[in-house]
Amino acid sequence: MHIVKAFALAVLMLALAVCLADTAEAATDWDGGRIRAEGTGVAPARTVSAAQARALARRAAIADAYRQLAEQIQGVAVDASTTVEDMMVTNDTVRTHVSALVRGARIVEEKALRDGAYTVTLEVPVFGVSSLAGSVFTPNTSRERWVSPDSVYEPYTPRDYDTTGYGTYGRRSGDDGTTTTPAAPVRRSPSTSSAAAAPDGRAIGGYTGLIVDCRGMGLRPVMSPVIKTENGRPIYGYKNLDSDKVVASGMAGYVRSEADATRAGQNPLVVRAIRVDGNANPVLSAEDARRVLIENGASGFLDATNVVFIR
Numbered sequence: 001m002h003i004v005k006a007f008a009l010a011v012l013m014l015a016l017a018v019c020l021a022d023t024a025e026a027a028t029d030w031d032g033g034r035i036r037a038e039g040t041g042v043a044p045a046r047t048v049s050a051a052q053a054r055a056l057a058r059r060a061a062i063a064d065a066y067r068q069l070a071e072q073i074q075g076v077a078v079d080a081s082t083t084v085e086d087m088m089v090t091n092d093t094v095r096t097h098v099s100a101l102v103r104g105a106r107i108v109e110e111k112a113l114r115d116g117a118y119t120v121t122l123e124v125p126v127f128g129v130s131s132l133a134g135s136v137f138t139p140n141t142s143r144e145r146w147v148s149p150d151s152v153y154e155p156y157t158p159r160d161y162d163t164t165g166y167g168t169y170g171r172r173s174g175d176d177g178t179t180t181t182p183a184a185p186v187r188r189s190p191s192t193s194s195a196a197a198a199p200d201g202r203a204i205g206g207y208t209g210l211i212v213d214c215r216g217m218g219l220r221p222v223m224s225p226v227i228k229t230e231n232g233r234p235i236y237g238y239k240n241l242d243s244d245k246v247v248a249s250g251m252a253g254y255v256r257s258e259a260d261a262t263r264a265g266q267n268p269l270v271v272r273a274i275r276v277d278g279n280a281n282p283v284l285s286a287e288d289a290r291r292v293l294i295e296n297g298a299s300g301f302l303d304a305t306n307v308v309f310i311r
Helices: 003-026 049-076 085-090 092-103 132-136 149-153 243-248 287-298
Strands: 034-041 106-112 118-125 209-213 227-229 234-236 253-255 267-273 275-276 281-284 309-310
Touching: 049 085, 049 092, 049 106, 049 118, 085 092, 085 132, 092 132, 118 209, 132 243, 149 287, 227 267, 227 287, 267 287, 281 287
Parallel strands: 209 267, 209 309, 227 281, 253 309
Antiparallel strands: 034 118, 106 118, 227 234, 275 281
């Protein structure tokens, strides 16, 4: 009986976790760059006037909206294995900044309903001035250089990769708790790029951005994604970027079709991921990763964060 109860409790907790994750993603408008929460309030049964009833209902709606907004923000995925709530638990600075962000949320809509209830909608930006990004990313004072294009063929031992500057890591772990170590490619893997073939080792140039097609791979939006090559080596991440740009507009856009990938400009380099690591980090073939790095050296689209993921 105890085993059955324990199993039922585990299933319930898993279902709740999935539900909360889905709710947080649904509440976050990654394209519009904002998080919204609607609160509803009802006046107490006994009030001295209609004006007092409306004021009390509005106050209750605001309190409800703040509560829901805080829950949604805490559930936002920072990287493959970290949520905002995780960072708040371990980092006093992040907790203080996020708390201030919630308190400073803007009322974007409010209305009184015919039944006497009242609704208030609060909003905070994901990126930009006074945003969630400003709360979870710390200034990147020493940007890492882009890895060399040929390094995608070299053996690589995966190591912790700081995704925010606060010591958060987008890990992917096996069932035994150990980190998966991809084998280094022993030969050049086929390219899935839709662009014209480049001369060996030389850039064509003129690309305005990067589109990574991850459709059908379960990619979920995160604030700090990492693009990797098949040997596990990161080729694009927070440590390579100007943190001011990351806070202002994020590291990548998330869209459902190539037609919506305007962030990548008029002439993007389009590649297809071979898999997604941790449901958050696109993995490219070695040949495509090399091509991306070569073209970025000529055009700088990664530096500009002109990156879009199709999911």
